[in-house]
Amino acid sequence: MFxxxxxxxxxxxxRADMADPACGALVVFEGLVRNHHEGRxxxxxxYTHHLILAQKEGERILAETMERFPITKAVAVHRIGTLDxxxxxxxxxxxxxxxxxxxxxNRFLIDSIKARVPIWKQESYTTGEVxxxxxxxxxxxxAH
Amino acid sequence: xxxxxxxxxxxxxxxxxxxxLKIGGVTQLDRILSLIRPxxxxxxxxxxxxxxxxxxxxxxxxxxxxxxxxDLEPSPGPLGGLQAAFNDDPRSPWLLIACxxxxxxxxxxxxxxxxxxxxxxxxxxxxxxxxxxxPLCAIYSPSASAKLDKVIAANQRCARRFLTSLDRIExxxxxxxxxxxxxxxxxxxxxxxxxxxxxxEKTIRVEYFAKLSQEAGTESEDLRTSAATLAGLWDEVRLKxxxxxxxxxVKPALNNxxxxxDTPLANEQTIAFMPPFAGG
Numbered sequence: 001m002f003x004x005x006x007x008x009x010x011x012x013x014x015r016a017d018m019a020d021p022a023c024g025a026l027v028v029f030e031g032l033v034r035n036h037h038e039g040r041x042x043x044x045x046x047y048t049h050h051l052i053l054a055q056k057e058g059e060r061i062l063a064e065t066m067e068r069f070p071i072t073k074a075v076a077v078h079r080i081g082t083l084d085x086x087x088x089x090x091x092x093x094x095x096x097x098x099x100x101x102x103x104x105x106n107r108f109l110i111d112s113i114k115a116r117v118p119i120w121k122q123e124s125y126t127t128g129e130v131x132x133x134x135x136x137x138x139x140x141x142x143a144h
Numbered sequence: 145x146x147x148x149x150x151x152x153x154x155x156x157x158x159x160x161x162x163x164x165l166k167i168g169g170v171t172q173l174d175r176i177l178s179l180i181r182p183x184x185x186x187x188x189x190x191x192x193x194x195x196x197x198x199x200x201x202x203x204x205x206x207x208x209x210x211x212x213x214x215d216l217e218p219s220p221g222p223l224g225g226l227q228a229a230f231n232d233d234p235r236s237p238w239l240l241i242a243c244x245x246x247x248x249x250x251x252x253x254x255x256x257x258x259x260x261x262x263x264x265x266x267x268x269x270x271x272x273x274x275x276x277x278x279p280l281c282a283i284y285s286p287s288a289s290a291k292l293d294k295v296i297a298a299n300q301r302c303a304r305r306f307l308t309s310l311d312r313i314e315x316x317x318x319x320x321x322x323x324x325x326x327x328x329x330x331x332x333x334x335x336x337x338x339x340x341x342x343x344x345e346k347t348i349r350v351e352y353f354a355k356l357s358q359e360a361g362t363e364s365e366d367l368r369t370s371a372a373t374l375a376g377l378w379d380e381v382r383l384k385x386x387x388x389x390x391x392x393x394v395k396p397a398l399n400n401x402x403x404x405x406d407t408p409l410a411n412e413q414t415i416a417f418m419p420p421f422a423g424g
Contacts, residue, residue: 031424047423050353050416052400078423090424110424118395119423120354132355133422 002058004049004119006081009088014075018095023072025099027106031090033083037133041126047080047089050118054078061112069105071096076109078119145257146186147239148213148229149176150222150280162244162326168339172243177210179250180241183257187211188232190225193218221301222280223292230289237262242280244325246335252317256283265291265310272320274383277312279303281323287311319343321370330375330391333406337372345370346411350381355419356394360385374398375405377415389419 011030018026033045058076065074075093083089092109096102124130151163151173163173180187189210195218213232215224222242229238237260239253252269260267260283268282280303284292288310295306317323321343326332348371351364360381371377374396382390396403397416409415 048354049423050397050400050418053397053402053416056401114424115421117423118353118397118418118421120419121422122354132358132419134420 001075002055002062002077004054004058004078004080006079009077009079009091011088011091014077014091014093018073018075018093020072020095022097023095023102024097025102026093026095027099027102029090029092029106029110030088031110033085033087033089035085037123040123040129042085043124043126044085045083045089045124046122047078047083048120048122049078049080054118057117058113061109061116064112065094065105065109068108069094069096070101071105074105074109076113078113078117080119145184145239145260145283146188146229146233146236147180147184147241148188148190148225149173149180149210150190150225150240150242165244165326165332167246167332167335172246175246176241176243176248179248179253180239182250183253184239186236188213188229190215190228193220220296222303223296223301223306226284226288227292227296230284230286230292234289235286237283237285239283240280242325245281245323246326247319247321247324247338248281248317249319249322252319252322253281255315255317256281259313259315260285261313262286264313266307267313267315268307269315269317269322271323271383272316273323273380274386276304277307277314278323279307282307284310321376324376324379328375328391330373330405331379334371334373334376334379337406337408338370338376341372343370344372346409346413348377348409348412349414350377351414351416353416353418354422356385356387356389356417359387369409371409373405373409374403374407374415377409378405378417381417393420394418395421 035042062074072095078090092106094102094106121133123133164171187210189212191212191214193215213228215228226240256267262285265288266282266284268277271278326335348367348369350367352360357363371380378391395418398407399414
């Protein structure tokens, strides 16, 4: 399941949905809103997206994740709208019988979402400036 | 009047020299020559300073009735061609023209010649896509020569800035795409498509996201365009809205699906232009 929502993520509900007695591993990644970006203090973030294409590409990434790794289930949720520092912007969850596959699949999933899903981030700074940010160079490969 | 053709040399982004690039089976140099020849027989070819490896040699040989004019110094930029021209004949007006103007028409050049007035420093066109004067398809009067020397002595290399410092006549070309050129392979695909099928007007809904919608001042607009491919449409809106990003950093989508830049446009499609993604 890939979904995009404008309300806070309910991590415990997401985790509960992953429950599977045959799985010995659940990996949960949460992407949180940081209070700094390239040396500047961030006060809040606003995410926007391409409604149709973001959903399509997210579903394609999930299908690829299931194909490439021996995992049982994968889920990803991205939040849009205005978020505060510390809020969860994205969560990726993977389960598998053994931990290695769940770890590897989760890494692939979040990296692919960041690189390929048309979602954008506008940061507000303590200086009052507001800017559309470029992908952070520490956040892995850039799609284009 | 005399004409000097700039052949540019090897384009790093195109990976080849533009003068010998073919569209519809005709090289750019042959095409520009066919436009100029009915108007003047005094045609010169701008070539690199003798100290440089001359990539223009082959072109020069194949177009044997052209007089080569070498730059007076290494790598002076396009203004170096005009400098060499006035150095050769300071009393003649000179048509300075780039070889890569595949949509420029014979009638446009004739209009330029007809409107040329020696009392003005330069006669030029405004590019309809961005309303800026085009320095590399213009007739420079001898009065521009002394001003050019000053600018080059001050080590200023920007041809457009030089042009806008001159006393000029500005014309509008008949075709809004007259000054499309090809700095990227995607633009060549656009030009090949236009050459093959002609310019066809269509209505396109264009959507902009994030930084692009901020710069455009809108999230979407309906455009009448003659662009043939997504790359051609991008060039048009990039100039219109003065976007700070260029094609390598933008992803296009056609009717809500990712598409390649050379995809042909059809009437009433929806095209999205998207800046680099920044989710997570």
